[in-house]
Amino acid sequence: MTGILGELLITAGVLVMLFLGWYVWLNDIVTGSVQQGAAVDVQRELQQEWEDDLATQPEPEPEETTEPGTPLDPPVAVAPAAGESWGALIVPRFGEDYVRAIGEGVDPATVLNSRTLGVGHYAETQMPGELGNVALAAHRNTWGGAFSEVGELQLGDNLYxxxxxxxxxxxxxxxxxVWPSGVEVLLPVPQAPQVEPGEHILTLxxxxxxxxxAERMIAYAVLEDWHPRSGGAPAEISGLVEASSR
Incomplete structure (x- = not known):
């Protein structure tokens, strides 16, 4: 009887380990792949909408080349309703085909655990184009692990x-x-209360x-360039952008 009970416990343990392996590893691969495909679809739809809007607007005046050291003055993006996508995050360091749709808000049910989003924008932080801090969140493991490779970023890596x-x-x-309670990383100038922002910051x-x-990993990046849609995508990601538009 003891031997049978022992075998049952071992079998149960193996099944639990297999389930955990599926949940943590295989589920991440499957969900991540779905999020990747969904992001491409969302990006394609948004690009078509944006291109249609661009076609109905007057031809913009040629922009002067920004001299080194000149402050950038990009347009300010508009936040949609909670749970809706307003753009995409593209990080070459995470893979040549890495793109994730960005949803408004960090609600787990509608954004962070979503099979079509996975990356959320903290609504209380700035939008791209505003001086201050554009803060994004995503899981490192489970639900696609959209930020699983954040720790692999290297100084100077581009994030779009x-x-x-x-x-x-x-x-x-x-x-x-930081500790989970370290919400000062979401301030307009991270970790600097009551300081007026002078830069365009991206925080993951x-x-x-x-x-x-147990804690939070925070990645900081600073705006270095701005590429208007009328001029086409930056060379580093042009292939990915073109592929997603087909």
Missing amino acids: VETRDGWYQYAFRGLEY TTCNPRFST
Whole structure:
């Protein structure tokens, strides 16, 4: 009897481990793939809508080339209703085909755990184009693990946020680790209360370490360039953007 009970316990343990392996690893692969495909579909629909809007607008005046050191003055993106997508995040370091749709808000049910979104914008933070902090959140593991590779970012890596107006190009500057209560990373100037922003900042937040919610990993990037839609996508991501538009 003891031997049978022991075998049953071992079998149950193996089944639990297999389930955890599926939930943490295979589920991430499957959901991540679905989010990737959905992001391409969302991006394609938004691009068509944006291109149609662009075609009905007057031809813009040629823009002067920005001299090094000149402050950027990109247009300010408009936030939609909670749960709706307003753009895409493209990070070459995460893979040559990495693109995720950005949803408004960080509600787990409608955004972070969504099979079509996965990346959420903290509604209380700035939108692309505003001075201050555009803060995004996503899971590091489970539900597609959209930010699973945040810790692999290297100094100077480009991160792109695409909106109806074009592409905001940010350069990675560094990582920080905080407690879950460290909400000061969402301030217009992260970790600097009551300081007026003078830069365009992009902040990515996710859980740390892997398979834990004990703390948060924070990645900071600063706007380095702005690419209007009328001029086409930046060379680094032009292939991905063209492929998603087909």
